[in-house]
Amino acid sequence: MPKDGGIGASSKRREDVRFLTGNGNYTDDINMRGQAYVHFLRSDIAHGTLTSVDTSAAAAMPGVIQIFTGDDFAEIGGMPCGWQVTDKHGEAMQEPKHPVLAHGKVRHVGEPIAAVVADTLEQARDAAEAIEVEIAELPAVVNMKDAVKDGAPKVHDDLTSNLCYDWGFVEENKAAVDGAFEKAAHVTTLELVNNRLVANPMEPRVAIGDYNRSDGEHTLYTTSQNPHVIRLLMGAFVLGIPEHKLRVVSPDVGGGFGTKIFHYQEEAFCTFAAKAINRPVKWTSTRSEAFMSDAHGRDHVTKIQMALDADNNFTALRTDTYANMGAYLSTFAPSVPTWLHGTLMAGNYKTPLIYVNVKAVFTNTVPVDAYRGAGRPEATFQLERLVDKCAHELGVDPIALRRQNFITEFPYATPVAVEYDTGDYVATMDKLEEMSDIAGFEARRKESEAKGKLRGFGVNCYIEACGIAPSNLVGQLGARAGLYESATVRVNATGGLVVMTGSHSHGQGHETSFAQVVAEMIGIDENMIEIVHGDTSKVPMGMGTYGSRSIAVGGSAMVRATEKIIAKAKKIASHLLEASEGDIELKDGAFSVAGTDKSVAWGDVTLAAYVPHNYPLDDIEPGLEETAFYDPSNFTYPSGAYACEVELDPETGVVTIERFSAADDFGNIINPMIVTGQVHGGLAQGIGQALLENCAYDEDGQLLSASYMDYAMPRASDLPFYDVDHSCQTPCTHNPLGVKGCGEAGAIGSPPAVVNAVLDAMRSGGSKVEHIDMPVTPSRVWAAMNG
Amino acid sequence: MTQVTMTVNGKAASGDVEGRTLLAQFLREDQGLTGTHIGCDTSQCGACVVHVNGEAVKACTMFAVEANGATVETIEGQANADGSLNVIQQAFQDHHGLQCGFCTPGMVMSAAALLKENPKPSEAEVRHYLDGNICRCTGYHNIVKAIMAASGQDVSAIAAE
Numbered sequence: 001m002p003k004d005g006g007i008g009a010s011s012k013r014r015e016d017v018r019f020l021t022g023n024g025n026y027t028d029d030i031n032m033r034g035q036a037y038v039h040f041l042r043s044d045i046a047h048g049t050l051t052s053v054d055t056s057a058a059a060a061m062p063g064v065i066q067i068f069t070g071d072d073f074a075e076i077g078g079m080p081c082g083w084q085v086t087d088k089h090g091e092a093m094q095e096p097k098h099p100v101l102a103h104g105k106v107r108h109v110g111e112p113i114a115a116v117v118a119d120t121l122e123q124a125r126d127a128a129e130a131i132e133v134e135i136a137e138l139p140a141v142v143n144m145k146d147a148v149k150d151g152a153p154k155v156h157d158d159l160t161s162n163l164c165y166d167w168g169f170v171e172e173n174k175a176a177v178d179g180a181f182e183k184a185a186h187v188t189t190l191e192l193v194n195n196r197l198v199a200n201p202m203e204p205r206v207a208i209g210d211y212n213r214s215d216g217e218h219t220l221y222t223t224s225q226n227p228h229v230i231r232l233l234m235g236a237f238v239l240g241i242p243e244h245k246l247r248v249v250s251p252d253v254g255g256g257f258g259t260k261i262f263h264y265q266e267e268a269f270c271t272f273a274a275k276a277i278n279r280p281v282k283w284t285s286t287r288s289e290a291f292m293s294d295a296h297g298r299d300h301v302t303k304i305q306m307a308l309d310a311d312n313n314f315t316a317l318r319t320d321t322y323a324n325m326g327a328y329l330s331t332f333a334p335s336v337p338t339w340l341h342g343t344l345m346a347g348n349y350k351t352p353l354i355y356v357n358v359k360a361v362f363t364n365t366v367p368v369d370a371y372r373g374a375g376r377p378e379a380t381f382q383l384e385r386l387v388d389k390c391a392h393e394l395g396v397d398p399i400a401l402r403r404q405n406f407i408t409e410f411p412y413a414t415p416v417a418v419e420y421d422t423g424d425y426v427a428t429m430d431k432l433e434e435m436s437d438i439a440g441f442e443a444r445r446k447e448s449e450a451k452g453k454l455r456g457f458g459v460n461c462y463i464e465a466c467g468i469a470p471s472n473l474v475g476q477l478g479a480r481a482g483l484y485e486s487a488t489v490r491v492n493a494t495g496g497l498v499v500m501t502g503s504h505s506h507g508q509g510h511e512t513s514f515a516q517v518v519a520e521m522i523g524i525d526e527n528m529i530e531i532v533h534g535d536t537s538k539v540p541m542g543m544g545t546y547g548s549r550s551i552a553v554g555g556s557a558m559v560r561a562t563e564k565i566i567a568k569a570k571k572i573a574s575h576l577l578e579a580s581e582g583d584i585e586l587k588d589g590a591f592s593v594a595g596t597d598k599s600v601a602w603g604d605v606t607l608a609a610y611v612p613h614n615y616p617l618d619d620i621e622p623g624l625e626e627t628a629f630y631d632p633s634n635f636t637y638p639s640g641a642y643a644c645e646v647e648l649d650p651e652t653g654v655v656t657i658e659r660f661s662a663a664d665d666f667g668n669i670i671n672p673m674i675v676t677g678q679v680h681g682g683l684a685q686g687i688g689q690a691l692l693e694n695c696a697y698d699e700d701g702q703l704l705s706a707s708y709m710d711y712a713m714p715r716a717s718d719l720p721f722y723d724v725d726h727s728c729q730t731p732c733t734h735n736p737l738g739v740k741g742c743g744e745a746g747a748i749g750s751p752p753a754v755v756n757a758v759l760d761a762m763r764s765g766g767s768k769v770e771h772i773d774m775p776v777t778p779s780r781v782w783a784a785m786n787g
Numbered sequence: 788m789t790q791v792t793m794t795v796n797g798k799a800a801s802g803d804v805e806g807r808t809l810l811a812q813f814l815r816e817d818q819g820l821t822g823t824h825i826g827c828d829t830s831q832c833g834a835c836v837v838h839v840n841g842e843a844v845k846a847c848t849m850f851a852v853e854a855n856g857a858t859v860e861t862i863e864g865q866a867n868a869d870g871s872l873n874v875i876q877q878a879f880q881d882h883h884g885l886q887c888g889f890c891t892p893g894m895v896m897s898a899a900a901l902l903k904e905n906p907k908p909s910e911a912e913v914r915h916y917l918d919g920n921i922c923r924c925t926g927y928h929n930i931v932k933a934i935m936a937a938s939g940q941d942v943s944a945i946a947a948e
Contacts, residue, residue: 012880019888020876020895022822022862029821122805202826202834202889202923254824254889255923287827507887507924677883677929684926708831708921716917716927721910721945746926 006520007737010673013512014527015505024252027206027223032280035208036065038270039124040283041114041131042292043106046142046364046701047153048135050106053114058130063123065277067131068115068269070103076272079265080237081329082229084478085338085360088168093360095164096156098328100238100265100272106135107155107327108364109703110292115269117281140364140701144301144322147361155327155362164325164334164360169342173415177355180316184307188390193773194378196299196324196695198711199371201506203254204285205294209270213278219247220271225256225504226544229481231536233263233331239272243536246271250534253506257685258370259294260506261546262331266293291706296695297371299324300337304382306351306390314405316353317345319382323360323368330369334360339477340375340465340547346414347383348425348461348639349405354415364701370546372685372747376464381774384460384752388759389770398756399459403429406461410730418465420637422730423665425461428641431663432459435723436643444645444658445764454648455658456761459641460752466741467552467636467732484631485549486540487558489518489565491624493610495603496528499561502542503554504533508678508743510550513671517555517737521562523588524602540627548741551670552636552732559736560628568624572605575616636732636740640664644753648761653782655758657687661723662749667731667740675742679724682746688714689747690754694775712775791855795820796864804851811835811846813854814861822862822892826921833920836893836900837861843900845919862892865899875899875937882942884933886924893920898934907938 003009018024055067079098086092102113114131118124141147141155147162155162168174181187208221218241224230227248234248235241253260266283273281285293300321307316323337342356373380387405391398406425413419441457448455468474471482486502499518503510515529532538542554566586573591574581583594592599608615609624645659662679669675692712696704705711731738751774758776762769762785769784792801795818802817814820814837823846826834835846838860867873872880875898885891894917901908901916908916913931922930936942 013883015888016880016885017872019885019891020862020872020879021866022820022892024822024888026821026824026889028825029815031816122807200923202832202887202921203824204826252888254826255887257923287829287832509886673883677886677925680926680928681886681924682926685923707829708827709829713831713921713923714926715921716914716931717911719914719927721928721931722926 005526006516007670009516009671011512011516011526011671013509015509015511026203026252026254027208027221028284030208030221032208032210035280035282036117036119036277037121037124038115038117038273038281038283039121039128040112040266041116041128042289043102043109043111043113045106045135045137046109046140048106048137050102050104050113051136052134054132055114058116058127061123061127061130063119064127065117065119068101068273069113070099070101073100074103076100077238077240079263079328080233081334082233082331082480083335084480085165085167085334086478087165088171093165093334094159095329096159100268108366109701110366112265115273117273117277142363142365142697142699142701144324144361144363147363148359155364162362164362167338167358169338169356169416173353174355177316177318177353180353181305181307181318184315185310186308186394187305188386188393189303189305190386190389190771191303192382192385192771194298194300194302194381195689195774197297197371197689197693198291198695199257199259199294199297200713201255201257201260204287204290205260205264205266206284207267207270208280208282209274210280211275211278217245217247218271218275219249220267221249221251222267223253223260224248224250225253225260225506225546227504227534227536228502228541229544230263230267234268234271238268247537250504256506257372258297258374258546262295262369288707291711292366292703295330295367295369296326297368298378299368300378302382304386306386308390312394312396312401312404314349314351317351318355319345320357323358324365325360325362326365326367327362328367330367333367333369335478336370336375341379343416343418344376344379344463344465345383345416347380348407348463350407352415356416365697372682373744374547376744377748377751380462380748381751385755385771388756399429402461418635421634421733423637423639424728424730425639427728428639428663428665429461431725431728432641432643432661435663435725436659436661448647454650454761454765456646456648456757456759456764457643458753458756458760459643460749460756461641462745462749463637463639464744464748465635466548466638466744467632467735468547468549469635470633471631481543482631483543484629485553485557486542486627486629487554487561488540488625488627489558489561491565491606493607495606498530498532499558500532500539501554501558502539502544503550504545506545508545508550509674513551513674514555514558516670517558518562521559521566522602523586548743551737551739552735552741553630553632555737555739556735557628557630560630561626564626564628565624568620569605571620572608573600576600576605576608576614633734636667638664638666638740638742638745640745640749642749642753644757646754646757646761648758648781650765650785653778653785655691655776655781657720659723660720662725662746663728664726664742664745665728665730666726666742667729668738669726669729670739675726676724678742679746680722682744683722683750684714684719685747686750687719687754690751690774690776692718692775789852791851793854793856794858796861806850806852808851809847810849810851810854813851814846820861820863824889824892826889831921832890833893833897834890836896836920838896838900843897862895865895878933878937882929882933882936884925884929890920890922894922894930898937901934902938907940910935
């Protein structure tokens with residue numbers, strides 16, 4: 001029987017009611033009295049010297065309050081990078097300055113040059129058209145391999161080259177890995193591109209700065225996944241505002257997918273300008289601006305090789321990747337192709353020797369940073385495409401080859417520095433084979449062929465590292481922040497309680513699932529629990545939501561704080577019941593004395609805490625409020641196996657997804673309905689990457705895909721109903737809930753299955769093509785089959 | 788500036804607008820009806836779908852002056868008279884047809900228009916009709932399921948949860 005509340009129940013989401021009735025409170029829904037509007041004039045040139053920005057005519061336009069340029073920020077700190085990678089020679093990465101408004105040069109299309117603040121948005125836009133900008137255009141570098149050639153134009157003149165870092169992992173293993181390749185019975189090599197994507201949360205970014213002259217406090221309302229991170233970065237490194245004078249609020253946020261983690265110039269600008277003009281300043285991104293100012297994702301070019309022995313055991317893996325950083329280092333950009341990618345290269349396999357090289361490259365493009373999965377989809381795609389290619393070269397079944405090389409004993413220390421605590425890759429593959437009805441595939445293929453279509457079946461496994469992250473570990477790896485999480489549980493006198501969590505919900509449903517956990521622990525109704533997030537003035541310093549970390553890290557902090565509450569409440573109950581504290585049991589919202597019928601209700605204990613007429617004041621303080629900070633001891637390792645079945649029209653190259661099956665192991669699950677929804681969304685983004693989406697630049701650095709007219713977002717008719725299962729559960733061993741996280745799995749696990757299926761279909765039509773790059777568009781498929 | 792008057796969710800609404808003011812802006816900025824969302828600037832995403840004289844319209848493709856004298860329905864006017872969720876809204880909650888909620892008003896308004904013209908749409912018909920509504924969170928599975936459920940069809944056979 002499904003539960004009707006608490007952990008494991010598919011509780012309906014409480015947040016839905018406000019969203020379904022138009023009562024959500026997104027940042028753009030906020031309007032401050034007397035607010036002014038800013039419009040950013042952005043570069044339409046990818047690379048050039050700013051010779052003149054003449055604002056005199058614009059400044060005289062109606063409604064214009066002030067126009068800001070790079071000179072106004074010359075003495076102010078630039079945008080900080082939150083992660084420093086050390087290269088294979090032990091040197092720190094090259095880290096360029098990143099101004100709030102372009103200064104001296106423009107380095108990508110979309111870089112803000114001037115900011116016009118006016119009474120209305122229309123006036124600001126009109127005035128921006130009157131600004132005269134002169135840019136001496138310079139040759140742009142777009143292609144990463146060209147960018148690192150001798151003599152290539154430099155994106156940053158004060159750096160030695162366009163190479164941010166050349167990272168080797170694990171460098172000491174390189175010789176052993178190369179030696180294993182020399183002894184290999186078979187080597188499979190694959191070169192591929194992991195296409196550049198734009199995250200595209202449906203809510204564009206918004207920032208509103210406000211300054212209170214009476215107390216000197218700044219407030220920033222912003223569309224962020226992590227308001228405390230913004231407060232820390234912007235306050236300490238950009239504007240020099242102490243944290244007690246800076247409040248950051250992220251109310252309802254309409255999707256994030258990584259790109260709303262980062263601190264952006266527009267946030268710093270609005271905060272700065274609100275004080276400068278003594279009025280609130282609001283910026284709402286258009287979608288066109290979003291395409292050229294939100295950090296992009298992926299964009300790797302990789303060569304990967306697998307060495308196998310004569311029995312088809314994987315003996316060594318090596319991979320060389322060029323990773324695009326764009327023109328500047330976005331907040332966590334350096335970590336994505338390194339620590340979120342290299343550490344995942346073992347995948348689900350017991351390959352004993354692995355070497356990963358990553359060259360991070362500056363180009364005249366929008367900065368690239370984490371997008372749903374962040375490094376892990378790139379690792380999974382190359383590995384799972386490679387394993388499929390191995391199988392075809394060797395003439396063995398792709399699933400059998402995977403099974404043969406699966407890690408089967410846990411904990412398992414990989415050769416790439418992480419230790420998987422639990423998993424059962426055989427179980428998820430067994431489940432997948434059952435779900436995807438492999439036995440019926442040949443019959444389905446014949447049906448397709450009878451219609452003149454080709455049909456293909458593709459499979460892949462994945463492993464991800466979630467629950468980011470042990471602070472001591474990431475500190476050694478270059479993180480400039482801790483990655484713990486926090487929670488305060490405040491119990492009210494009449495028994496209801498508020499959880500203030502450092503996690504942030506922007507679609508994940510924390511207000512529902514977090515309440516389920518606390519309800520289960522105390523035995524009270526979920527509706528007695530309120531979840532508060534997204535306001536630095538309300539919640540303790542927390543690191544926010546990304547990397548599938550909320551329930552694993554934020555949930556664990558909440559559990560620890562609730563445990564403290566329960567411990568204190570038991571003390572109060574023992575006093576009220578005149579019994580030994582050790583004999584007090586909490587069940588279904590009542591404290592009882594073991595072995596007796598004496599009990600006191602939850603609400604009586606909470607009332608006693610705040611109305612301490614009969615209270616052990618000598619032993620404990622009144623009140624019932626506790627805070628906990630939780631720092632995980634390891635990552636969590638969700639895993640799974642995915643299968644995709646496609647139909648391909650050889651006449652047109654059109655590929656349709658006919659079936660998609662996903663067998664995931666997320667450990668324990670709080671709300672199955674929400675978990676399934678998270679997988680659905682991830683699958684759509686992964687299938688979107690595989691079949692549709694591509695962020696394209698021309699050779700001059702012009703962004704060709706800058707609207708929904710050109711960037712192919714997946715639509716309802718592009719996607720199937722998905723078959724999702726998470727009954728295989730190996731609980732995480734090191735967090736109190738045994739949870740692993742589910743937010744990114746679908747996006748990580750699905751692209752290789754799609755491409756493997758397309759290639760299987762093409763082969764069934766006689767094609768000899770060994771690889772096709774994403775997005776697998778009809779024109780690419782048709783050209784590959786007829787080329 | 789031009790004065791416009793229209794009926795919004797059954798009430799008279801008027802304001803002074805510029806010729807370039809979009810209906811979506813008028814609803815959000817002048818009328819405070821912020822449930823109508825703006826997710827793009829090329830009339831692609833559908834987060835701003837409202838009903839004008841009974842027809843589904845992207846409120847970013849219509850100037851406020853064009854709606855002068857019209858009857859407009861927005862997401863704020865969709866709940867039942869007692870404030871409870873209507874059939875479509877309830878189906879979206881029951882079937883987890885929304886996550887971040889940003890595309891949701893447009894989805895609900897499009898779904899209402901679809902079911903008015905096609906009371907029992909097939910899966911393919913729902914997907915085709917939603918071509919002008921982009922969702923980035925749900926992968927559409929539960930949206931399609933919710934709309935079919937709202938039409939009274941049995942969706943229990945559609946892959947679970």
